[in-house]
Amino acid sequence: MYQVLLYYCYTPLADPEQFRDEHHRLCLDLDLRGRIIVAAEGLNGTVSGSRESCAAYMAAVQADPRFAALEFKIDEVEAHTFQKLHVRLKDEIVHSSLRHVRPHEKTGQHLTPQQFKDLKDRDDVVVVDVRSDYEYNLGRFKNAVTLDIENFRDFPERVARLQEFKDKKILTYCTGGVKCEKASAFLLEQGFENVYQLHGGIIKYGHEVGGEDFDGQCYVFDGRVAVDVNTVNPTVISRCHHCQHPSPRLINCANPQCNAHVPLCESCGTLLDGACSAACAEHPDKRPYDGTGTYPKISNHYTPAQGLASYRA
Incomplete structure (x- = not known):
């Protein structure tokens, strides 16, 4: 194993x-x-x-x-x-455009999964998803506020949308916790007083309290692409990019020039040969579709020890 x-x-x-x-x-x-x-x-x-x-x-x-x-x-x-x-x-362990923020010195109050679960539905609380749109479109907590973020570096520009909740407790969450450390620290810097974060993120919440009220799946940054976290009241919220029927199946568009992360049901995957649209299905560089919708990067003679002395991102 x-x-x-x-x-x-x-x-x-x-x-x-x-x-x-x-x-x-x-x-x-x-x-x-x-x-x-x-x-x-x-x-x-x-x-x-x-x-x-x-x-x-x-x-x-x-x-x-x-x-x-x-x-x-x-x-x-x-x-x-x-x-x-x-x-x-790299310059940061998560690209945020918040290099001045030092979470090890000051950040939002950490909540255990059980504490987060106990607080999240209260009237004086708002739950905020600090992840990117392709992540929260696949799965998110019930009633969570999302911020139309294409990349986490957009977060500082979206904080103005949270001003209406300044008198509430702000509960932030992300996949494993690393984004929340900076997001919650930045919220404190911007004058929000009651800022909290789900310690260990969605993954730990699934492990410890069964993922209750997390709708859909959690996007992960490895070959699995997405994982189930809710064993209590699971549901599917993502819809096929093409036919709009519910589908938890996330793919990369077979057109490498597009490579969009989109839900695509098996039927539409077959119909479009792994592409997100008819135009991408006809693209001359389209990759062969094997039914999975995942495309490992070409190795380019990669070796594990590559660049030990001189490697840079």
């Missing part, structure tokens, strides 16, 4: 370049695959590996006192959910 680990930690790294190289070597030694971002502000990643390798990795990371607050969200899977290993050095 294999596992998928989802994790992040905002903590100052004095030499992120050196840490990146050391962390890359650790992952190579353990045959982990995935996407890890290292920045001066901390660490953010999703990796897959054998149970033994994941256990060794978690022990190594948590032995570093800088990551004392880091928590791993763990899912059991049948095989690797990534084809490659990338450990990238």
Whole structure:
């Protein structure tokens, strides 16, 4: 059996370049695959590996006192959910355009999944989804406020839409928690007084309280694309991009020039040969459709140790 680990930690790294190289070597030694971002502000990643390798990795990371607050969200899977290993050095561990915000110093109050569940339906509370549109269109909490975000870096521009809720408790949530740390910190900076965040995100909420009232599926950034989190009162909210019938099936458009993330039912997937529209189905560069709607990137002679000394994102 294999596992998928989802994790992040905002903590100052004095030499992120050196840490990146050391962390890359650790992952190579353990045959982990995935996407890890290292920045001066901390660490953010999703990796897959054998149970033994994941256990060794978690022990190594948590032995570093800088990551004392880091928590791993763990899912059991049948095989690797990534084809490659990338450990990238970036300016932020999540691209937010909020580089001045330091969540390890000040951020919204963390709520356990049970606390979030107990608070979310109160009249003095508003639940805010800080994820991108393709994520919340696939699944979101009942009655959550969404902000028409194409990318998280758009979040600061959308905060004005929350002014009407300034007298309420703001409960933010995202997939694993990393975006909420900056989103809730920014809300506090903008004068919102009662700001909270779902600690561990949707994934932990599913693990600990069964995902109750999370409608649809949760988009994840690995080969699974989407996962079920609600075992209490599940429902489907996404609709086929073509026929508009309910469909939880998320695909990438077979036209690589489009590559849109859209729900597409099996019938329409067959009809359009994996494309999101008739025009994309006729595109000369359209990829062969195998019924899954996922297209692993070409390796381009990739090797796991690629660029250890000189690699940059």
